[in-house]
Amino acid sequence: MKKLPLIAIDGYSSCGKSTFARLIAADLGYIYIDSGAMYRAVTLYCLENGIIRGDDLDISALHQSLDQIQVEFARNPLSGLQETWLNGRNVEEQIRGIDVSSVVSRISQIREVREKMVGMQRLIGKNGGVVMEGRDIGTVVFPGATMKIFMTASTAVRARRRYDELISKGIRVKLAEVKKNIRMRDQQDENRTESPLKKAPDALLLNNSEMTVAQQMKWFRSEWDKLVQDHEN
Ligand code: DC
Helix, strand or coil: CCCCCEEEEEECCCCCHHHHHHHHHHHHCCEEEEHHHHHHHHHHHHHHCCCEECCEECHHHHHHHHHHCCEEEEECCCCCCEEEEECCEECCCHHHCHHHHHHHHHHCCCHHHHHHHHHHHHHHHCCCCEEEEECCHHHHHCCCCCEEEEEECCHHHHHHHHHHHHHHCCCCCCHHHHHHHHHHHHHHHHHCCCCCCCCCCCCEEEECCCCCHHHHHHHHHHHHHHHHHHHHC
């Protein structure tokens, strides 16, 4: 069977990676994979099984549990959206909550967790036909990806987008708090020892601070056409 292309999208938090990756996947008829959801599912498992209690993390219990954690994705036939399942249970909503969000960066820094997730991600993407989004997809998970995109946007723009998203969900926050949180997450993502966030040298840079979603899709299509043409010549 001929392997289909794989598109790796990495970048900073709250810069619209999911929206963009989902639209590209729909456009090409590929599967969209949110790798962050996998780290979130492991974090939920840790919270539910007493592996994380407040500030305490039982690292040896986590190591022992890794073999019992199965994360899968399934398409919701009603919404058409890909949803995350943890050990046979749909956890899509729970993994987006504040409990998971506030500790997921601790869990995603653990080498053994990353090794397990990277293994699962490689399995999911092995036949291509996938748009995978995260922090290390083009650098670590699929360094040979057909196309790599690294997304960024100014802190002010990302904070405003995140703020609007939270407010629309009825969550009351202050813009300054959101901005502070984004700076902290950038700091954590860029400076961790295991697979820090960085642009792969061969990734295309997309700074979407001043771009609409439609403009980003136009940019993608023109880059994709160039790639297809290069491949044919
Ligand atoms: O994209 P997100 O906010 O849902 O990601 C959740 C967490 O997982 C965040 O702390 C970054 C981390 N992550 C990662 O380390 N590697 C990935 N490939 C994807 C996400």
